[in-house]
Amino acid sequence: MGERAAVLVTGGTGRLGRHAVDSLRSRGHDVRVLSRRPGDDHVVGDLATGEGLAAALDGVDTVVHLATSRSKDIGQTRNLLDAMAGSGSKSPAHLIFISIVGVDRIPYGYYRDKVSSEQAIEASGVPHTIIRVTQFHGFVHEVLEAQRRLPVTLVLPVSAQTIHMPEVAERLADLVDAGPSGRVADLGGPEQLTLREYAQQWQAARGVKRPIWALHLPGKAIAAFAAGHHMSGLPGAGTVTYREFLVEGATNEP
Ligand SMILES: NC(=O)c1ccc[n+]([C@@H]2O[C@H](COP(=O)([O-])OP(=O)(O)OC[C@H]3O[C@@H](n4cnc5c(N)ncnc54)[C@H](OP(=O)(O)O)[C@@H]3O)[C@@H](O)[C@H]2O)c1
Numbered sequence: 001m002g003e004r005a006a007v008l009v010t011g012g013t014g015r016l017g018r019h020a021v022d023s024l025r026s027r028g029h030d031v032r033v034l035s036r037r038p039g040d041d042h043v044v045g046d047l048a049t050g051e052g053l054a055a056a057l058d059g060v061d062t063v064v065h066l067a068t069s070r071s072k073d074i075g076q077t078r079n080l081l082d083a084m085a086g087s088g089s090k091s092p093a094h095l096i097f098i099s100i101v102g103v104d105r106i107p108y109g110y111y112r113d114k115v116s117s118e119q120a121i122e123a124s125g126v127p128h129t130i131i132r133v134t135q136f137h138g139f140v141h142e143v144l145e146a147q148r149r150l151p152v153t154l155v156l157p158v159s160a161q162t163i164h165m166p167e168v169a170e171r172l173a174d175l176v177d178a179g180p181s182g183r184v185a186d187l188g189g190p191e192q193l194t195l196r197e198y199a200q201q202w203q204a205a206r207g208v209k210r211p212i213w214a215l216h217l218p219g220k221a222i223a224a225f226a227a228g229h230h231m232s233g234l235p236g237a238g239t240v241t242y243r244e245f246l247v248e249g250a251t252n253e254p
Helices: 015-026 053-057 074-085 109-124 137-145 165-178 195-206 220-226 242-249
Strands: 006-010 030-035 042-044 062-065 094-100 128-133 153-155 212-214
Touching (some): 015 030, 062 074, 074 094, 074 109, 137 195, 137 242
Parallel strands (some): 094 128, 153 212
16 A cells, blocks of 8 residues: 555544654645544544544545543444444445553453453454553553642552654654554564663653652552553664653653
């Protein structure tokens, strides 16, 4: 492929979505953003009710599905699939879905829901691509920033392999150009660090020095994170480290 495509980005107003829209536009694609709120270049629609989806999908070649309600997303994915499958005589667009590394090995509600979405997409007959990605630098960063007024920094005793969102966005744009590819290789960041090491780098960038306390929590999900099932293995395809993100990118990502 690689020609100019009409692309609908669900979640295009979100953290990752904004980068995805930029990457796709820089490649010359005609990008529409699905949002529940009106705005410049937004197509208004609600994945939870299905309202507005048919109009949003009209004439679209590819859907990049990044929207999340951070809880039960399977209903939203089903509504999107129904709208895509019901798009008249035209064959359905290519659906690209972002999932998370380890969703099938970590017993955590949000992850089980991701697995349900993956399975619904695979069973739908809609041409698709599914990519699982490790946590974003911005995600770990937000958790640390939320503690900026605390006298200590709390971390789980686990590691992570975070990735820079613009690199995820570029990979998504590659997948648009590649066409339906099924489940593709997991995408991970360039290094694996303990959360204590993330906290140390964050404190150094913030110019603070506080005790870092390990938060030991029980449960199978925590044990699965401790076993590293959420990491893609090294070398990851991402190149920008968390330290570089702190220097260059932290102000651009919430
Ligand atoms: N955080 C991580 O480390 C990580 C790692 C791997 C994969 N992911 C995945 O990456 C994706 C993007 O995450 P993010 O953190 O960038 O998301 P986010 O910032 O929380 O954005 C959520 C987006 O979903 C849209 N949305 C929510 N409910 C909707 C509905 N009913 N109808 C239409 N749109 C709706 C919102 O649009 P409006 O508010 O404009 O309607 C918003 O643009 C998610 O699927 C997430 O699971 C995240």
